[in-house]
Amino acid sequence: MATMTIPRHKTAIRRLAHSRPVSLALNHGFVGPEATFFDYGCGYGEDIDLLRSAGVHADGWDPYYRSNSNVCPADCVNLGYVLNVIDDVSERDTTLRLAFGLAKHVLVVAVRVDQSLSGGIDYSDGVVTNSGSFQKIYTQAEFRDYIEVTLGRKPFMAGLGIAYVFKDEAAESALLARVSRTRVRSERIDWLSQLASDPDGKALIDTTRQLGRIPLDTEFEGYERLAIRFGSRSRIERLVLGAVGSGGLAEAQLQKRNDILTYLAMLHLRGIRPPPVGSLPSEVRADIKLWWRSYTKAIDEGREFLFQLGNPEQIRAACGAAPIGKRLPTDLYVHSSSEDLLPALLRVLIFAARQVVGDVEYNIVKLSLDGRKVSFLQYQDFDQDAHPCLRHSVRVHLPTASYMIRDYSASENPPILHRKETLVDPVYPLYELFATLSEQEEALGLLSQSSIGFRQQWQQLLSEQNVEIIGHSIRNVSNDR
Ligand SMILES: C[S@@+](CC[C@H](N)C(=O)[O-])C[C@H]1O[C@@H](n2cnc3c(N)ncnc32)[C@H](O)[C@@H]1O
Numbered sequence: 133m134a135t136m137t138i139p140r141h142k143t144a145i146r147r148l149a150h151s152r153p154v155s156l157a158l159n160h161g162f163v164g165p166e167a168t169f170f171d172y173g174c175g176y177g178e179d180i181d182l183l184r185s186a187g188v189h190a191d192g193w194d195p196y197y198r199s200n201s202n203v204c205p206a207d208c209v210n211l212g213y214v215l216n217v218i219d220d221v222s223e224r225d226t227t228l229r230l231a232f233g234l235a236k237h238v239l240v241v242a243v244r245v246d247q248s249l250s251g252g253i254d255y256s257d258g259v260v261t262n263s264g265s266f267q268k269i270y271t272q273a274e275f276r277d278y279i280e281v282t283l284g285r286k287p288f289m290a291g292l293g294i295a296y297v298f299k300d301e302a303a304e305s306a307l308l309a310r311v312s313r314t315r316v317r318s319e320r321i322d323w324l325s326q327l328a329s330d331p332d333g334k335a336l337i338d339t340t341r342q343l344g345r346i347p348l349d350t351e352f353e354g355y356e357r358l359a360i361r362f363g364s365r366s367r368i369e370r371l372v373l374g375a376v377g378s379g380g381l382a383e384a385q386l387q388k389r390n391d392i393l394t395y396l397a398m399l400h401l402r403g404i405r406p407p408p409v410g411s412l413p414s415e416v417r418a419d420i421k422l423w424w425r426s427y428t429k430a431i432d433e434g435r436e437f438l439f440q441l442g443n444p445e446q447i448r449a450a451c452g453a454a455p456i457g458k459r460l461p462t463d464l465y466v467h468s469s470s471e472d473l474l475p476a477l478l479r480v481l482i483f484a485a486r487q488v489v490g491d492v493e494y495n496i497v498k499l500s501l502d503g504r505k506v507s508f509l510q511y512q513d514f515d516q517d518a519h520p521c522l523r524h525s526v527r528v529h530l531p532t533a534s535y536m537i538r539d540y541s542a543s544e545n546p547p548i549l550h551r552k553e554t555l556v557d558p559v560y561p562l563y564e565l566f567a568t569l570s571e572q573e574e575a576l577g578l579l580s581q582s583s584i585g586f587r588q589q590w591q592q593l594l595s596e597q598n599v600e601i602i603g604h605s606i607r608n609v610s611n612d613r
Pocket residue numbers: 140141143144145147151172173174175176194195196197211212213214217218223227
């Protein structure tokens with residue numbers, strides 16, 4: 133094949149916000165005022181400008197746009213969408229090694245994956261696009277293997293086409309400690325603390341504690357005032373029970389135990405040695421002491437726990453024990469806000485699936501009861517639409533570490549959701565609204581029909597029954613309209 137000179141200065145993109153890899157690195161805490169940042173192949177340098185204005189010590193270099201800058205080491209180095217514009221394979225390897233050499237703790241690498249380019253001429257191992265620039269489009273697996281072979285490190289897949297490569301195990305185990313901690317609890321705790329900081333709410337919680345049960349109307353006079361601020365009586369009662377928690381303390385302790393097991397299992401999954409006990413935060417050490425005779429015992433249990441992932445019966449049992457989610461014959465569906473209420477084993481299963489695709493956009497996670505598949509599903513307008521339509525799904529097949537993306541955004545007849553309340557925590561602000569609609573639909577016999585899982589069939593059924601759904605209300609449609 134004849135070689136040609138392909139201009140690379142056409143490849144940079146004007147950005148108004150952070151690029152996706154940098155915003156992920158910010159979310160994961162690699163970038164911030166405490167850590168230096170270097171953007172290798174920074175293009176116009178918008179990520180650098182935005183970080184500097186947020187007080188981050190950031191710099192960068194680009195052969196075309198910022199060639200006068202110095203190339204220097206930093207805690208976090210970004211190599212964002214650079215590799216895929218380099219047509220010379222050996223230059224690509226050198227660039228990746230050079231960028232990794234600059235990273236003191238972590239290198240963030242991003243490439244374009246799985247996008248089909250229309251038009252263009254085959255060149256090297258990619259194509260020269262209609263705009264005259266080179267693009268090498270990777271698959272996620274090819275990208276992961278390329279990094280592992282070139283740098284000799286197993287990357288952490290942070291998203292589709294986005295990988296973290298750690299310099300030391302400490303940096304990686306710190307990330308795992310952060311991601312193993314329950315996130316959603318904080319959202320739940322927000323709802324509960326809103327009630328606890330309200331004077332009537334506080335009085336209700338205190339009275340409930342004294343009585344050991346929810347007070348009757350005659351025993352508490354603030355129900356009507358609370359209803360204005362917190363919704364229905366039953367939501368208030370669920371919030372109070374959440375705040376008082378029959379075994380509130382025990383539940384919180386159990387959650388911590390699960391977090392530690394999840395963390396230790398994640399370390400095993402990544403092939404990282406658990407950090408010395410002395411380097412763990414004192415609260416974590418105290419929790420370990422409470423639950424295990426020694427740190428070694430905890431580590432052993434974390435390892436055994438991980439092996440359960442390969443056992444369909446254990447996964448089925450964990451799905452059966454899940455306090456949340458909609459169970460269908462072969463799968464369990466859960467809203468992302470309730471994911472952390474799942475048993476630890478199922479959280480590790482989701483983490484294992486993220487090792488394949490990284491962080492993808494989704495609001496419902498679907499786990500097959502045999503533990504072989506995890507799907508990340510994005511439904512449109514989950515809160516607003518009574519029966520949201522599926523927009524895309526990313527299904528991970530764990531035994532082969534492969535995945536499949538399905539895009540329904542242009543579909544005339546996408547799959548839709550029913551009984552949304554079964555997917556969320558009962559303290560979810562719209563739980564009641566969802567549940568009331570399901571009750572009404574059930575009473576009309578709508579939910580016992582087969583093939584209601586798709587939009588057109590569902591709409592046809594509604595029109596046959598002379599009803600329509602506006603917002604989350606169901607109404608009769610008069611025939612003379
Ligand atoms: C698609 S742009 C991405 C720019 C920026 N990182 C971003 O995400 O907006 C690719 C950049 O890679 C730069 N580049 C090309 N060859 C390079 C090399 N060998 N080393 C470093 N950067 C290179 C180009 O100048 C261009 O600015």
